[in-house]
Amino acid sequence: MNINNLGLLNSLSSILNEGIMDSDYAITVYLVENLDRISEMSVNEIIDETFTSRSAIRRFCNRLGYSNFSDLKDSVTKLIFPSNLQYRSQDDLLNHRTQLNKLIFTMIQDIDRVFTIAIVDELSDLIHEHKDVVLLCANNTSGDLIRFQQELIYGNKEIKIVSNAYTNNENIKSLTAESLIITVSASGKFAEIANEWVSEIKGRKILITASRSEEFQTIYNKIFYISKHSFSNDYLGIYGKYGIAYIFDLISSSYISKYKRR
Numbered sequence: 562m563n564i565n566n567l568g569l570l571n572s573l574s575s576i577l578n579e580g581i582m583d584s585d586y587a588i589t590v591y592l593v594e595n596l597d598r599i600s601e602m603s604v605n606e607i608i609d610e611t612f613t614s615r616s617a618i619r620r621f622c623n624r625l626g627y628s629n630f631s632d633l634k635d636s637v638t639k640l641i642f643p644s645n646l647q648y649r650s651q652d653d654l655l656n657h658r659t660q661l662n663k664l665i666f667t668m669i670q671d672i673d674r675v676f677t678i679a680i681v682d683e684l685s686d687l688i689h690e691h692k693d694v695v696l697l698c699a700n701n702t703s704g705d706l707i708r709f710q711q712e713l714i715y716g717n718k719e720i721k722i723v724s725n726a727y728t729n730n731e732n733i734k735s736l737t738a739e740s741l742i743i744t745v746s747a748s749g750k751f752a753e754i755a756n757e758w759v760s761e762i763k764g765r766k767i768l769i770t771a772s773r774s775e776e777f778q779t780i781y782n783k784i785f786y787i788s789k790h791s792f793s794n795d796y797l798g799i800y801g802k803y804g805i806a807y808i809f810d811l812i813s814s815s816y817i818s819k820y821k822r823r
Contacts, residue, residue, distance in 0.1 A: 564727050564728065564754055564755050568699065568700060568723075568725030568726060569625065569636060569637070569700070569725070570725075571703055571724045572624070572625045572626075572725040572726055573589050573592070573593060573625075575725065576589045577589055577590070577593070584611070584613040584614075584617040584620075584621065585617075585620075585621050585624065587611040587613055588607060588611050588613060588617070588618060589621075590611075591607060591610055591611050596637065599634055599637050600634060602634065604618055604630050607630070618630055623729075624726065624729075625725075625726055626725075626726040626727065626728050660797075661797070661799075664797060664799045665799060665803050668799050668803065669804075671788050671789060671790070672787050672788065672800075672804055672807060672808065675786050675787065675788060675789050676785065676786070676787050676808060676811075678811075678815075680785055681808075681811045681812055681815050682815050682819075684743075684767075684785065684812050684815075685812050685815040685816040685819060687741060687767070688713075688718065688720065688741065688816060689718065689816065689819070689820050691739070691740065691741035692739070693736065693739065693740040693764075694719075694720040694721065694740070695720070695721045695722070695723055695733070695736065695740065695742050695743070695764075696709075696710075696720060696721070696722045696723070696743045696744075696745060697723050697724075697727075697742060697743070697744045697745065697751075697755065697759070698722065698723075698724050698744070698745045698746070698751065699746070699750075699751040700724065700725075701798065701801055701802065702724070702745050702746075702747070702751075702801060703724035703725075705805045705806040705809055706722050706724070706745065706805075706809065707722060708806075709809040709810075709812070709813055712813040712817070713813065713816060713817075715817065716816050716817040716820055716821045717820070717821060717822050718820065727755070727758065728758065733762060736762055736763045736764045737763055737764065738763050738764060739764070740763060740764030740765070741764060741765050741767065742759070742762060742764045742766045742767065743767045743768075743769065744759060744766070744767070744768045744769070744770075744781070745769050745770075745805060746768065746769070746772070747770065747771055747787065747795050747800040747801035747804060748770070748772060748792065748793050748795040748801065749770045749771065749772025749774055749777075749793050752770055752774075753772075753774065753776070753793075756776060756777070756780055759780055760779075760780050765782050766780060766781045766782050767781060767782065767783050767784075767785065768780075768781040768783075768784045768785070769784075769785050769805075770785075770786065771786060771787050771788040771790070771792050771795075771800060772791055772792065772793050773786065773791035774791075774793075787800060787804055787808060788800065
């Protein structure tokens with residue numbers, strides 16, 4: 562599987578949010594509005610409907626990390642969407658809310674048992690010690706990490722987040738042996754797909770996950786677990802959506818309390 566698939570939604574969202582009405586924007590809007598039938602689309606259809614050219618479509622695909630439209634089209638599967646969508650029931654809001662409350666409460670207790678204050682402080686120290694810090698994540702975690710990035714700006718610390726077009730990212734190309742790379746993958750799915758790619762990246766490598774897959778041991782210098790249980794399926798996205806936000810809020814608080822210039 563192409564690792565860029567896991568950042569495709571961020572790539573498309575970024576183009577939409579830029580608001581620049583160019584060929585990339587026109588192509589993105591058309592793809593989003595017709596995503597459910599992208600497997601049937603042809604390059605000629607996109608050219609006709611968006612008033613763009615074959616070369617513009619090729620540049621668009623390259624920007625997203627694909628060599629051509631066929632590769633991009635093949636990538637649009639359930640895996641590019643937040644992992645919890647397929648598990649959401651059609652229950653009424655009250656039942657969903659009750660279930661969510663119980664799961665979040667249980668999750669926080671679980672995280673607190675293994676992701677101790679000592680670990681929180683260790684991670685904030687590592688971030689402080691390294692000048693060049695990059696966080697790697699998939700679509701569904703990027704929002705929490707962007708907020709963390711903004712909080713660390715207040716703490717006078719610059720970090721970078723790579724959550725789309727991974728293989729084309731300039732921040733990755735500029736990493737050195739002195740860099741700190743933190744992969745954030747609650748269920749381990751993103752880390753699993755990124756394994757080969759991450760193994761070739763320069764720097765000290767840290768993984769934050771609930772998965773205890775042995776294949777990570779040879780890639781990462783250290784692994785911090787967020788659950789006492791090993792799982793590869795984050796039911797309803799509880800850990801990925803709420804757990805990661807909780808963990809990085811703790812790390813942010815630790816960093817700012819220790820290193821913010823007064």
